[in-house]
Amino acid sequence: MDGMVEENGTTGNPPGDPLAHSPGDTNSSVVVTSFPLLPQVQSVIQPNQQSVIQTPANIQPVQLQKGNVILVSKPNSVIQTTPGSLQTLQVVEAGSDDSLSNDDESAKKTRRDILTRRPSYRKILNDLGGGEIAVGRVESSSECDTNEDSELSTNSIPSQYQTQTVIPGTIQLASQGETVQGLHTLTMTNASTGGAIVHYASQGQDGQFFVPVVTQGGGIGGGPIIAEDQARKREMRLLKNREAARECRRKKKEYIKCLENRVAVLENQNKALIDELKSLKELYCQQKSE
DNA sequence: AGTATAGAGCGTCACAACCA
DNA sequence: TGGTTGTGACGCTCTATACT
Numbered sequence: 001m002d003g004m005v006e007e008n009g010t011t012g013n014p015p016g017d018p019l020a021h022s023p024g025d026t027n028s029s030v031v032v033t034s035f036p037l038l039p040q041v042q043s044v045i046q047p048n049q050q051s052v053i054q055t056p057a058n059i060q061p062v063q064l065q066k067g068n069v070i071l072v073s074k075p076n077s078v079i080q081t082t083p084g085s086l087q088t089l090q091v092v093e094a095g096s097d098d099s100l101s102n103d104d105e106s107a108k109k110t111r112r113d114i115l116t117r118r119p120s121y122r123k124i125l126n127d128l129g130g131g132e133i134a135v136g137r138v139e140s141s142s143e144c145d146t147n148e149d150s151e152l153s154t155n156s157i158p159s160q161y162q163t164q165t166v167i168p169g170t171i172q173l174a175s176q177g178e179t180v181q182g183l184h185t186l187t188m189t190n191a192s193t194g195g196a197i198v199h200y201a202s203q204g205q206d207g208q209f210f211v212p213v214v215t216q217g218g219g220i221g222g223g224p225i226i227a228e229d230q231a232r233k234r235e236m237r238l239l240k241n242r243e244a245a246r247e248c249r250r251k252k253k254e255y256i257k258c259l260e261n262r263v264a265v266l267e268n269q270n271k272a273l274i275d276e277l278k279s280l281k282e283l284y285c286q287q288k289s290e
Numbered sequence: 291a292g293t294a295t296a297g298a299g300c301g302t303c304a305c306a307a308c309c310a
Numbered sequence: 311t312g313g314t315t316g317t318g319a320c321g322c323t324c325t326a327t328a329c330t
Contacts, residue, residue: 244316
């Protein structure tokens with residue numbers, strides 16, 4: 001059932017989850033409740049079981065009216081979704097104006113998604129076809145788009161980074177609106193070692209780096225072919241590492257969220273135990289005075 | 291309005307661990 | 311032993327916010 005919040009005992013954590021529960025843990029005291037607005041969700045957390053609220057990836061919003069409480073009294077309990085899709089749990093007062101703030105959040109997110117990062121100079125160069133851009137021969141921006149063999153399509157170049165030729169051997173990357181993002185200049189000069197020195201200049205940072213050039217039609221001894229193969233391998237390695245880094249960061253964030261959830265659970269449990277101790281003390285004092 | 295700063299995200303590099 | 315993968319570290323860019 002889509003969006004159903006189901007009680008799940010000890011199977012809620014993926015293998016290797018650092019927050020995995022120990023099956024021998026039997027502490028439990030308090031039960032929780034049902035969700036009045038969601039008839040299909042009842043008794044989601046039961047006593048004497050490790051408490052995990054687990055949902056499929058496409059969780060539906062769960063709305064609690066004021067006064068309802070999710071009380072997790074089992075040590076190490078967490079509230080989680082399917083692996084890789086941890087959602088933020090936001091508890092707002094039902095019927096209050098705060099619930100409308102979700103629109104602002106989504107609008108902010110949409111705005112952030114629209115705004116794209118400015119690619120690095122190396123990425124720009126790779127997108128442009130690397131060293132295959134002939135020095136002094138670039139006559140129009142469409143020249144760069146003819147590199148059909150490139151694994152990275154030039155279509156990925158944001159429209160605001162379209163190129164224009166100013167002088168032979170020089171490529172200027174002008175932002176849309178001319179001066180919104182500043183002007184970046186790539187100047188390529190010949191190098192005696194079969195490559196090109198690329199000088200780049202932009203706001204606040206100038207420098208240069210070497211780009212090997214593969215001549216069209218091959219060369220003597222297959223050297224350019226090897227260079228092309230190495231460049232391709234490097235590109236593949238970078239691409240894989242890029243994705244690996246992305247995945248690694250996603251896992252790290254997920255792990256941190258798990259830790260934060262665990263802190264919240266433990267704090268709630270601590271508070272509940274303190275309250276219980278307090279009430280037991282009062283009861284004891286009453287009985288003693290009688 | 292302009293500037294400084296913090297925080298977040300990203301790409302890349304280096305390195306260790308793992309595997310065939 | 312060479313290739314692959316995961317992750318920490320570093321630098322860069324961008325955005326939001328505070329301050330002047």
